[in-house]
Amino acid sequence: MSRQKPSLPPALRPADFRPALPGRHWANWALPLALVLALGLFPLLTGKDVHRETMFTLLRAVVMAVSLNIILGYTGYVSFGHVVFFGLGGYVGFYLVAVQGRTLWEALLAGGLAAGLLAWLIGIGILRLRGAYFALVTIGVNEAVKAFIQNFDPFGGPLGLTMNFSVYQAYGGPRTMLQMTYYILVVLAALAVLLSYAVRTSKFGLGLLAIREDEDAAEVMGVVTPMAKTWAFVLSAILPGVVGALFFFRNGSIEPHEAFPLHLSIEAIVMVMLGGQGTVWGPVLGAAGYQAMRAFLLTNRYLKNIQLTVSGALLLLIVLFIPAGLIGWLRRRFPASRRVLL
Amino acid sequence: MSVLLQVEHVTKRFGGLVAVNDVSFELYEGEILGLIGPNGAGKTTLFNCIDGVYTPEEGRILFRKQDITGWKPYDVARFGMARTHQIVRPLADLTVREHVMVGAAFGAQSMGLRQAARVADEVLEFLGLAERADWLAGSLNVAQKKRLELARALASQPQLLLLDEVLAGLNPAEIAEMVATVKAIRNRGITIIMIEHVMHAIMNVSDRILVLDFGQLIAEGTPKEIAANPKVIEAYLGDPKLAERLMQGGE
Numbered sequence: 001m002s003r004q005k006p007s008l009p010p011a012l013r014p015a016d017f018r019p020a021l022p023g024r025h026w027a028n029w030a031l032p033l034a035l036v037l038a039l040g041l042f043p044l045l046t047g048k049d050v051h052r053e054t055m056f057t058l059l060r061a062v063v064m065a066v067s068l069n070i071i072l073g074y075t076g077y078v079s080f081g082h083v084v085f086f087g088l089g090g091y092v093g094f095y096l097v098a099v100q101g102r103t104l105w106e107a108l109l110a111g112g113l114a115a116g117l118l119a120w121l122i123g124i125g126i127l128r129l130r131g132a133y134f135a136l137v138t139i140g141v142n143e144a145v146k147a148f149i150q151n152f153d154p155f156g157g158p159l160g161l162t163m164n165f166s167v168y169q170a171y172g173g174p175r176t177m178l179q180m181t182y183y184i185l186v187v188l189a190a191l192a193v194l195l196s197y198a199v200r201t202s203k204f205g206l207g208l209l210a211i212r213e214d215e216d217a218a219e220v221m222g223v224v225t226p227m228a229k230t231w232a233f234v235l236s237a238i239l240p241g242v243v244g245a246l247f248f249f250r251n252g253s254i255e256p257h258e259a260f261p262l263h264l265s266i267e268a269i270v271m272v273m274l275g276g277q278g279t280v281w282g283p284v285l286g287a288a289g290y291q292a293m294r295a296f297l298l299t300n301r302y303l304k305n306i307q308l309t310v311s312g313a314l315l316l317l318i319v320l321f322i323p324a325g326l327i328g329w330l331r332r333r334f335p336a337s338r339r340v341l342l
Numbered sequence: 343m344s345v346l347l348q349v350e351h352v353t354k355r356f357g358g359l360v361a362v363n364d365v366s367f368e369l370y371e372g373e374i375l376g377l378i379g380p381n382g383a384g385k386t387t388l389f390n391c392i393d394g395v396y397t398p399e400e401g402r403i404l405f406r407k408q409d410i411t412g413w414k415p416y417d418v419a420r421f422g423m424a425r426t427h428q429i430v431r432p433l434a435d436l437t438v439r440e441h442v443m444v445g446a447a448f449g450a451q452s453m454g455l456r457q458a459a460r461v462a463d464e465v466l467e468f469l470g471l472a473e474r475a476d477w478l479a480g481s482l483n484v485a486q487k488k489r490l491e492l493a494r495a496l497a498s499q500p501q502l503l504l505l506d507e508v509l510a511g512l513n514p515a516e517i518a519e520m521v522a523t524v525k526a527i528r529n530r531g532i533t534i535i536m537i538e539h540v541m542h543a544i545m546n547v548s549d550r551i552l553v554l555d556f557g558q559l560i561a562e563g564t565p566k567e568i569a570a571n572p573k574v575i576e577a578y579l580g581d582p583k584l585a586e587r588l589m590q591g592g593e
Contacts, residue, residue, distance in 0.1 A: 203447050203455050210444045214431050220393060222419035222448035222498060278435065328435075335478070 023280075028342040029197035032284045036062060036193055039288065040186035052182055058291040059189045063243045064264070065271040065283035066192040070199055070236040072269065073277035075229060076212030077127070078135040080265055081142030085115035085237040086244035087259030088145060091155050093245025094254045098163045099154070104171065107245045108184075115241020116234045118145075123230030130215065139262070146260040160255025181250045185243065192239050197280050199235060200342065208232050212278070263308060267294075270315045276325030280342045285326060346371045346502060346533050347392070352401035354384075354391050354557075361387040362398070363557040369502075374528050375535045376548030376565070380577060384557040385537045386428060389504050392535075393425050394418040405502065422450040424500035426491040428507045428537075432479035438490060439475040442466060442497045449498020458497075465497045469523065485516045489523075496527065503527065505536040509543055521547050545569065553577065 040059060043052035068082050089111030096102040096110055126137045150158045171177040199205045207228045210218035219225050248254040267290065275286025290311075297307040322329050331338050347369040354362040362384045369375055377385050390396040392403055394415040402411040410418055419425075424445070432441060442462035447453055453461070466472045469489045474482065482490060488508050495503055505524070509517050521543050528534055538544040544551065545565040553561040553568060555577040561568055568574055 203458075206440065206444055206455070207448060209436060209440075210448075213436070216395070216415075217427060217431060218444070219415040220395065220419060220425050220427075221445050221494065222416050222450075222452070223444070224414075224416045331435075 023201045023342040025340055025342070027340040028201075028280055029194060032193045032197075032281050033190055035284060035288075036189045037186070040183075040189060043182075049178075052178075054295065056182055056185060058288060059185050060243055060247060061268070061271060061287040061291050062189045062284055063185075063192045063239050064268045065275070065287040066189075066196050067236045067239045068268045069196060069272050069277060069279075069283040070208075071233050072236075072272055073279065073282065074200060074205060074208040074212065075232045077229065077233075078269070079138045079233070079236070080135045080269070081138035081140070081262070082236070082240065082268055083260055083262065083265040084138075084142040084145050085119065085240040086247070086264070087142075087149075087256075088118055088244065089115040089241025090244030090248035090254055090259050091149060092241075094161055094163070094248045095155060097167060097249055098161050104181075104246075104249055107249060108242050111245025112238045112242040115237040115244070119234045119237035120230060123233040124226070127226060127229040127233065139265075142260055142262060142265065146256050149259070150256045156255070158256060160253060160258070162253040163249070165252065178250065181246055184246055188239060188243060188246070193280065193284060195235065195239070196283070197342075199232075200280055204228065204231070209278070266315075267311060270311050270318075273315060273318045273323075273325055276327030276329070276331075279325070279327040279331070282325050282327040289326075344371050345369065346373075346406065347535075348404040349388075349392065350402050350404070352388070352391055352398045352403065354387055354396055354398045360557050362391060362554075364401070365554070365557075365559050366401075367552055367559065367562065369533060369535065371501075371533055372528065372531065373533055373549050374524070374547055376544040376551040377535055377537045377554065378539070378541075378544060378551060378568075379554035383554040383577075385554055386506055387557075388554065389425065389506055389535075389537065393423055393504060416448075419448070419498065419500075420450060420452060422501040423504065424449060424495035424498045424502070425504040426488075426495050426506055426508055428510070430484075430487040430491045432482070432487055432490060436479055437475065438471060438477050438479050438482070438493075439463065439466065441479050441490060442493045445494035446497035446499070449500065451499045461497050461499070462493075465493045468526075469493045469496070470519075484511045485513075485520075488512065488520070492523070496532075501533060503532050503534045505534060505538075507537055507539065509538055509540045517543055 039055060043055050064082070064086065068079060071077050071079050092114040093107035093111035096107045097104060122141055126134060129137060149155050155161065165174065168174045168177045171180055207218065207223040210221065210223050211225055211228060215225060271286040271290045272283045274290055275284065276282030294307060297303045297310055303310065318325065324332060327341060331341055345368050349365060349367050352362055352365045353360065365388060379385055387396065391398045394410065394413045394417065397412045402409055405421065405423060410421065439459065439462050442465055443455065443458040446458035446461040447455060463475065466475050469492060471486065471489055471493060474486060479490060492508060509520055512520060517540060524534065524536065524547055536544065548565055551563065551565055551568045552559060553574050560573045560577060561571045
């Protein structure tokens with residue numbers, strides 16, 4: 001029996017050896033990326049503004065869900081207040097453009113940095129908390145930031161800020177600006193998918209998965225858990241911050257209730273759970289599926305008023321019956337798919 | 343032989359309960375040290391103090407001549423100590439190989455994923471789990487899960503390995519295999535402390551044995567000395583039959 005050998009066998013087992021890095025397969029990034037690009041470029045084919053606006057909402061959801069998945073799916077920490085990064089990025093970006101006269105590019109950068117910085121501060125402060133306590137605190141942080149901004153005069157207090165439309169002239173006028181910001185979002189969604197894949201298949205990501213499954217065991221195995229969790233949180237916050245800056249630049253106005261709606265956080269969680277937490281594919285499919293369902297509900301005259309109720313019921317059903325989500329269920333049902341379905 | 347680990351007057355309290363009371367011992371390089379005692383004697387708590395899961399209220403721990411008291415578990419792990427858990431909780435969605443890669447990648451030799459994959463395959467071969475490398479860890483049976491836990495610890499290439507009841511729940515054939523494995527690990531130059539309830543096995547495999555009872559070290563010596571020690575027999579319920587079995591194990 002090989003197990004009784006006193007020393008290790010040679011490094012390479014001749015025939016069947018392949019470097020097995022968890023989930024590293026071109027299909028695992030190329031196919032979700034292709035889906036995002038296909039969704040993103042579809043309005044180009046139809047040329048209709050209404051399709052572009054629908055897809056803007058959908059891709060925003062993709063970025064939120066894919067980013068949230070880094071902390072929720074990979075690391076196993078439920079961030080209930082994730083919209084705080086979207087809102088803060090939105091405010092910082094909006095302030096720079098509307099009040100300070102900076103460019104959109106600077107606003108996007110600053111929005112991402114502000115969100116990342118907030119996540120880092122929250123991370124070192126509260127990632128010592130586990131499970132439900134962390135989830136509760138993230139809701140508190142969202143409400144606290146919202147309350148702060150409602151009383152923060154440079155950001156317009158409870159009334160918020162509005163953009164002078166002449167700002168858009170620098171970007172080819174409002175019409176061109178709407179096109180341009182849309183394609184920026186397509187690029188951001190593509191980046192989110194690539195980031196998600198890179199994290200999932202890296203050593204850092206392996207450490208996150210270990211934390212998700214058993215944090216005490218991960219510590220004992222040498223995973224520096226406070227640092228890993230904090231960086232996971234920062235990575236999950238940056239792109240929502242950038243998208244916030246982009247969204248409110250396009251929107252032309254910002255106010256606290258629009259920037260920090262708690263239901264957006266919860267919808268993002270539903271999307272991640274629907275598609276499959278902890279996978280690259282899952283949040284992309286979950287966001288697309290959820291937005292399709294939402295569009296159906298909102299346009300149905302009987303169901304439009306109970307749209308959020310349906311989301312809540314959906315979350316309940318997923319947690320009860322397919323906690324692994326669509327992709328997780330497929331991976332378990334068809335183990336052969338695991339290599340190419342991440 | 344040089345001293346690898348020194349435990350000096352370590353005390354750990356939980357409220358009014360003294361779980362580990364003024365325990366001191368030394369561990370030499372290349373040794374297999376058995377740690378026995380009745381349930382609730384404080385064996386696992388002592389492990390937790392050594393590898394940084396708990397910080398002892400009193401005393402200090404020197405590992406590789408460095409005072410590691412109060413270090414975090416991940417710092418201790420990266421400094422060359424690995425440990426298996428009594429209750430095996432494998433990560434549900436990872437394969438056996440990926441599990442072992444966690445140990446390799448984040449352990450004492452902190453390495454990249456490719457190298458970790460190679461080390462994982464070597465260790466799985468060594469522990470007879472090579473055919474299971476691509477299985478989901480959740481699908482293993484108890485004996486295999488114990489081996490997986492051991493593989494994870496071994497892949498971190500530690501100098502000191504703490505084994506917490508690796509034999510519990512195994513059948514006699516599996517115990518014999520595991521004992522051979524533990525000896526083989528020691529032959530590779532890794533020092534071992536093992537907590538065990540399976541008496542004949544621990545008597546057979548250990549160079550030296552410590553006995554804990556109510557958090558206190560009540561005996562220390564070779565397996566033979568321990569089996570003949572009246573305090574130890576008393577600690578184990580004063581059962582003369584058990585004493586007899588201990589004697590046989592010591593032979």
